[in-house]
Amino acid sequence: MEIQEKTFEDILSQLMQKIDKASIKNTLRDSLIINKITSDGVYLITISKVAQLIFNNQEHMRYIEEKMTEVMEKPVALYVTFENKESYFTRKIEGN
Secondary structure, three states: OOOOOOOHHHHHHHHHHHOOOHHHHHHHOOOEEEEEEOOOOEEEEEOOHHHHHHHHOHHHHHHHHHHHHHHHOOOOOEEEEEOOHHHHHHHHHOOO
């Protein structure tokens, strides 16, 4: 059987399924975007101040990193940046 590459949407969906802390799941569900995945780790953008606060908490960050490791089936580091929602979508519309 051929292994299909996971899309960013698939990865986020699987991550949300693995997070069993409702407050984290509800906050991240619509405000987390995978920017890129490299051998270095998973680069995320959050477009919510509340989500940014979750990632600023080291315990939450480790928890989410652990869940992402389960999804990716290998140890990964998370790199998170915050971007204002309007700026993010403007940049995407402009093709940057």
